Structure formats: structure tokens, C-alpha cells
Amino acid sequence: MNTRPYIPGDETRIMTIQRYIAQEERMHPGATGEFSTLLRNLALAVKVVSREVRRAGLVDILGKASTSNVSGDEVKKLDVFANDMIINALESGGQLCVMASEENETVIPIPEEFPCGGYAMLFDPLDGSSNIDANVTIGTVFSIFKRVSKGVRGTVEDVVQPGYRQVAAGYIMYGSSTIMVFTTGKGVQGFTLDPTIGAFLLSHPDLTIPKRGNIYSVNEGNRQMWDEGFRRYIDYVQSDDPATGRPYKGRYVGSMIADVHRTILYGGVFAYPGDTKNPEGKLRLLYEANPVAFLVEQAGGRATDGHRRILDIEPTDVHQRTPLLLGSTDDVLIAEEFINGKR
Ligand code: AHG
Numbered sequence: 001m002n003t004r005p006y007i008p009g010d011e012t013r014i015m016t017i018q019r020y021i022a023q024e025e026r027m028h029p030g031a032t033g034e035f036s037t038l039l040r041n042l043a044l045a046v047k048v049v050s051r052e053v054r055r056a057g058l059v060d061i062l063g064k065a066s067t068s069n070v071s072g073d074e075v076k077k078l079d080v081f082a083n084d085m086i087i088n089a090l091e092s093g094g095q096l097c098v099m100a101s102e103e104n105e106t107v108i109p110i111p112e113e114f115p116c117g118g119y120a121m122l123f124d125p126l127d128g129s130s131n132i133d134a135n136v137t138i139g140t141v142f143s144i145f146k147r148v149s150k151g152v153r154g155t156v157e158d159v160v161q162p163g164y165r166q167v168a169a170g171y172i173m174y175g176s177s178t179i180m181v182f183t184t185g186k187g188v189q190g191f192t193l194d195p196t197i198g199a200f201l202l203s204h205p206d207l208t209i210p211k212r213g214n215i216y217s218v219n220e221g222n223r224q225m226w227d228e229g230f231r232r233y234i235d236y237v238q239s240d241d242p243a244t245g246r247p248y249k250g251r252y253v254g255s256m257i258a259d260v261h262r263t264i265l266y267g268g269v270f271a272y273p274g275d276t277k278n279p280e281g282k283l284r285l286l287y288e289a290n291p292v293a294f295l296v297e298q299a300g301g302r303a304t305d306g307h308r309r310i311l312d313i314e315p316t317d318v319h320q321r322t323p324l325l326l327g328s329t330d331d332v333l334i335a336e337e338f339i340n341g342k343r
């Protein structure tokens, strides 16, 4: 497949998301184009979210002068805005049969006036929301399944599926630039938004995670509530052993997407373990852990809850949580040995 990277200055080598997906679909004779339309609609929605993220500081300043915007509406919080934007952009396209979002307690049906499609999507519209006001990187995460229910409309059954059945997953990171990283199960591709032409261009073809890294990423404020094994693992990465790159560097943004993106690029380990207060950790299985686990595996890394593969967990609830441990294969294996008392 032609995945020649976008090279700034060489306009003839541009590969947009649409072109990439269309090319992938052409390789599958049965493909209907439904999936590329879905991705195109999602790309449009997140471009608008990206624009709002870029304006957020400004809007806040204006918001202080008056509590409502020009049309008299209350200025929406960014996570509510992102949620509404994604739902509105995708519900009418005809590709989805149902959606689920971190912001909605129950599944989001496709209104009856719109056709019902063959896919179901879960998403976290704004990940890292505690970082918004500090101008720190935030993101959007999505996970896509094929529909399994048989009725006229999609049901909760279509979104509560194990991660290994995902047909696509990805995230959009609103960082120093906006990047969309996604997989359809054939490796991981990263597309950077070129704001001058409003298109996502292939900038990171075939992302692979280093086999071992030297960065650990975890909220150490929870240390006293961790299990003994995980505490000992963190002692291990902090101890001096130049031969294995220790002590590791500590990096924790507090936006999962930013921490996972760095882990994919530089290697190392990202963890949000369970603790005595929250035995299942904090992150949500279906729209946080599953999509990043799919991406990390596709990039050649490993993603588990310390004991089992994230993608093999049989879910029971849209909003259930799971401990999460992911990153470079060698690092995750070592962490698992500590967690399971083998070291
Ligand atoms: P969200 O903003 O969607 O609620 O997710 C926040 C998550 C995730 O982005 C991050 O990894 C984690 O919360 C940080 O939690 P702590 O503040 O407990 O470290």
C-alpha cells in the first residue's frame, strides 16, 4: 500500500485520511464505502472541536465579561460541546446504529428520521478535561464495532462488546498540533491536521512502539493505596541501573491520550492501576482502555490490566472501569511480574 509520508513542502505527496481509507477499502472488494464516510464525518466533527479547543482561552476571557455569548446562550463547557458536536455530525450519516459516550448515562440512539447503519461507536468526547483551563493537551477517543443486534435500531448490545472485536479505534490529540491516530487492525497511522487547508495529512505512517523504553507514567499521588507489587515495580524503575536505562524518567500529563501518545512514540509504560479506594482504577474499559489497547497492540506493544489482556475482557456495562497497564512489551511484562509476585 502507498503510505508515503506527507513531506512539508512536497505538495505532491499529500495523503489525506479520506484517501487513505478509500485506498484501504479498494483493497477489500466487498467494502461499501460506509466506513470511509463514517471516518470523514468524524474528522469533520473533531476539526470543529479542535477549533473550539484553540479558542478556549479566548472564550473564557470573553466569558468573564458576560456569562452568555452573543446569541444569549450560555457558553457550553468544552466537553459538552465536543459531545454534542460528535453526536450531531454522526447521527445523520447512516453509518451508525447506536452510539455511547462518557457524557451520556445510557446509549445514544439514532433518531428515527435517520437511516440506521452497520456500525456502533463509543467515545470519550474530551479526555483530560481537568487540564482544559490550564491550556494543557486534551483529546478525544473513539472505538468502533460492527453491529451485532438484529432489530430495526441498534441496542446496548452493539456497544458492550469485547475489545478484540473492534474494527477501528483511535484518538485525536489537541496538542501543539492536532493529530488523529487510528487503526483498522493493520498497523497504526497518524494524521496531523494542517489548519491551512483543513485536512488531516499522513505524518506518522506505521507507528511502532519501542520494545523497551525509559519513561514511566502514573499518578504517584495514589502510591499509598496501590498494591505492594505495583509499589515495588515503581521502586524498580526508580532504582539506579544504567544497563537497563534506570532510573526511568517520570512523566505524567494527566490526560490519558497525551500520556499514551508519548508512550507510543518514545516507549516505556503508562499505568492507571486499581487501588484500595478504586479497585478497578479510574479509566473506562469501553471508550478509554479498549481503543488505546487496540492501538498499542497494533503498534507492537502490550496492554493488560496486570493479569489479562484488555482486549479479552468481556464487558457487562457501558461505563465499567478497568485497571490499565500499557506500553513497550518488555516494560509491561516486567511490571506484570511484579504485580503477580514473580519478582
Ligand atoms: P476524563 O477527562 O475523560 O474524565 O478522563 C480523565 C482521565 C484520564 O484522561 C487521565 O489519565 C486520568 O483521568 C487522570 O486521573 P488522575 O487525575 O486521577 O491522575
Ligand code: MN
Pocket: 124, 126, 127, 128, 256, 288
Ligand atoms: Mn477520559
Ligand code: MN
Pocket: 079, 102, 124, 125, 126, 127, 128, 129
Ligand atoms: Mn472525558
